[in-house]
Amino acid sequence: MERIIIDGLSFSLPLFIMAIGGIYSEKSGITNLALEGLQGVGAFTGALAAVLVAGSFSDQSQAPFYLAVLFAIVGGTLYSLLHALLCIRFKANQVISGVVINILAMALTAFLTKYLNRSVFGAASDKFVLGVSSRITVPVLSRIPVLGAVFKDLYPFEIMIVVAAFAAWYVMYKTRYGMNLRACGDNPHAVDAAGVDVGKVRLVAVMVSGGLSGMAGICFAYSISANFSSSIYVGYGYLAIAALIFGNWTILPTLGSCLLFGFARSGGYYLVQRMQMPSSYSDLVMTLPYVVTLLLLVFFSRYNRSPRALGEIYDKGKR
Amino acid sequence: MKGISRGCKQGMVRLLGDERRQSVSIPLFAIVLSLFAGAVVILFLGKNPVTAYQNLLQGSGLLPKPSYAGYKGILTDFTSFMNAWTPMLFASLSVAVALRAGLFNIGVSGQMLTAGFLATLTIGYSSLAAPVAKPLVLAVGILAGAAVGGLIGWLKHQFNINEVVSSIMINYIAQYVISFFINTYYVNPVSRQSNAVSKAARLTLMDTPVGNLKMDIPLGIVLAVITAALIKFLLDRTVFGYEIKCVGTSRNAARYAGIRVGRNMIASMILSGSLAGLAGVTYYLGYFGSIQPRVLPSTGFDAIAVSLLANSNPVGIIFSSFLITIISKGSTYMNSSSGLESEIASVITGVILLFSACGAFIRYKVKGFKDELEEERGKG
Numbered sequence: 001m002e003r004i005i006i007d008g009l010s011f012s013l014p015l016f017i018m019a020i021g022g023i024y025s026e027k028s029g030i031t032n033l034a035l036e037g038l039q040g041v042g043a044f045t046g047a048l049a050a051v052l053v054a055g056s057f058s059d060q061s062q063a064p065f066y067l068a069v070l071f072a073i074v075g076g077t078l079y080s081l082l083h084a085l086l087c088i089r090f091k092a093n094q095v096i097s098g099v100v101i102n103i104l105a106m107a108l109t110a111f112l113t114k115y116l117n118r119s120v121f122g123a124a125s126d127k128f129v130l131g132v133s134s135r136i137t138v139p140v141l142s143r144i145p146v147l148g149a150v151f152k153d154l155y156p157f158e159i160m161i162v163v164a165a166f167a168a169w170y171v172m173y174k175t176r177y178g179m180n181l182r183a184c185g186d187n188p189h190a191v192d193a194a195g196v197d198v199g200k201v202r203l204v205a206v207m208v209s210g211g212l213s214g215m216a217g218i219c220f221a222y223s224i225s226a227n228f229s230s231s232i233y234v235g236y237g238y239l240a241i242a243a244l245i246f247g248n249w250t251i252l253p254t255l256g257s258c259l260l261f262g263f264a265r266s267g268g269y270y271l272v273q274r275m276q277m278p279s280s281y282s283d284l285v286m287t288l289p290y291v292v293t294l295l296l297l298v299f300f301s302r303y304n305r306s307p308r309a310l311g312e313i314y315d316k317g318k319r
Numbered sequence: 320m321k322g323i324s325r326g327c328k329q330g331m332v333r334l335l336g337d338e339r340r341q342s343v344s345i346p347l348f349a350i351v352l353s354l355f356a357g358a359v360v361i362l363f364l365g366k367n368p369v370t371a372y373q374n375l376l377q378g379s380g381l382l383p384k385p386s387y388a389g390y391k392g393i394l395t396d397f398t399s400f401m402n403a404w405t406p407m408l409f410a411s412l413s414v415a416v417a418l419r420a421g422l423f424n425i426g427v428s429g430q431m432l433t434a435g436f437l438a439t440l441t442i443g444y445s446s447l448a449a450p451v452a453k454p455l456v457l458a459v460g461i462l463a464g465a466a467v468g469g470l471i472g473w474l475k476h477q478f479n480i481n482e483v484v485s486s487i488m489i490n491y492i493a494q495y496v497i498s499f500f501i502n503t504y505y506v507n508p509v510s511r512q513s514n515a516v517s518k519a520a521r522l523t524l525m526d527t528p529v530g531n532l533k534m535d536i537p538l539g540i541v542l543a544v545i546t547a548a549l550i551k552f553l554l555d556r557t558v559f560g561y562e563i564k565c566v567g568t569s570r571n572a573a574r575y576a577g578i579r580v581g582r583n584m585i586a587s588m589i590l591s592g593s594l595a596g597l598a599g600v601t602y603y604l605g606y607f608g609s610i611q612p613r614v615l616p617s618t619g620f621d622a623i624a625v626s627l628l629a630n631s632n633p634v635g636i637i638f639s640s641f642l643i644t645i646i647s648k649g650s651t652y653m654n655s656s657s658g659l660e661s662e663i664a665s666v667i668t669g670v671i672l673l674f675s676a677c678g679a680f681i682r683y684k685v686k687g688f689k690d691e692l693e694e695e696r697g698k699g
Contacts, residue, residue: 033483086673090680095423095483096627100676103620104669109492111662115364118660245484283499283613290488297480304479 004266005149012262013161014219018240021212023150028205029185031311033098036237037105042214043221044109045075047128047228076214084206127229133222157219185307188314189245242293261289328688349674356669376651379645390533402537404644409598410622413591415631420587421567426486427595428619429493434463434596435603438600443516451519460600461593468592498612512609522605539601563587598612624672
């Protein structure tokens, strides 16, 4: 039981922060299917930074990890500018732009990983080995029966994510910028009439989604796969999109759906181990989050209200 | 400075200004731009871009290589290139049909895998004779693909589920479930892939001696080219084609005109899925003879590039799929001959995609330049 909660949380929280990024972008009116590519590029830049500095710190040091998170955020933000450029300046179809950006991200990171490994580190390899981040246990709280597991064996990034999520919630609902952002997704003309630059608000929103996705990417790389390779692209970005659609583009319900995905996954793994099934059965477990997503979408998509101007190119002259 | 920018504008207008030719000239512009960008990257890596691009053509059997192994020649390279081209052509047509209806079928890979797997199980492992087995493989592929595609269309119509999200979920579900079945029941312990299909069911005649060469002759390519023509006819000359185009352009206007939007969306997804199914069987029972577990074919994603590049025009797709296949197929030879990572090929494909996504913007800009120049001329 404890394991399910611990593993479930360490999967759902990165998913959650990525979904928040998606909410920012979509609430401002930009469809963002690029989350998958953004988290991949973020993880790539973060992992590269970590591998580059790894030699100058001792093995036990956590400094490379924090540096990696920082660079992942920067990398994700920079790469998201491409999506913003295509969607806002070049007025491209936002769905197509998102998919193009994902494909380019996969190709670029796969190429660069191989190339840098050969030319900088002198090894023929298609991954950056990172290791798993250390874990911490909160002393008193973790003793609470059952729920104490929430505070046990935490990855440090889980705390960072909770803080970031709270900040994101505050900005979205309690500040002037947040109000403009939400208005941009529903009625950009009104925002324009109020004297606010719609393009700028959307640009910042897409950049936020890039930064948060990058953070999520490096968290996945440091927990699930313990390296950076093309295995980072297994559809977590799309899972995050499903989570935010299911959460009706609001932050708290989205947390609920992310937790559901996380626990479906960790619960499934637990079952496979418990019943001592052969390892190929873990393939079936891997489908669980996706099946759950599809089923939930079947039941809830109809009641969803997406931002009204979502996916529409903002055209000043249009009535 | 002003003169230069004016010159640039004039050049752009002269190059791309003719609106009737824009459907060809703008994709060509995107390709040239991306190949140029690729060349800059290759130069930066310290290699000669001309040789690299030459290697791509040599690897695809379009230019002679300096030397060949026994029973090999430029023709064997070319037939093997056509072998890889067949699934790409089908997959791109699949993306194009869905795009016409305003749907983005990113699930082509999953549909290919499902169709390939089911055809392998039912026909590939049977002992049917070739004249029966080959058509049956095609039929199973079409049905399986159509079922998955139809499911996505139905989910969109019935439950308002974004087709991109649902088809990606189905991609992953198919990938893992099929990998489970292969690893549990059909795995070949040596190759770690599924057991090879029977020779009779294979859609490519492998290692067939022709003269003093041994070639792989893909039977599917004939079908693929005919299908492209048929799809062109269907989309441009029939009521069905007109209706899905209406649905794709404006769903509300189509509904107002009395077109049944939901039915058309599902129908176009069924058609798109069956084309993806054909891509799947020509890939798994033609190009390859087995299935690698846990891997989705990248063809399904490259097909998006092909289709966008051709503006989802079936005839244009014949050319653009030819080009993209050269890049992906030739990359292996480029890797062995000039030592460039073969991943650079997918980077170039990605850049082509990026530029062709900006097609509308280029068109808009060129129009702006044209108006500007005309205004200046009016003043002077």
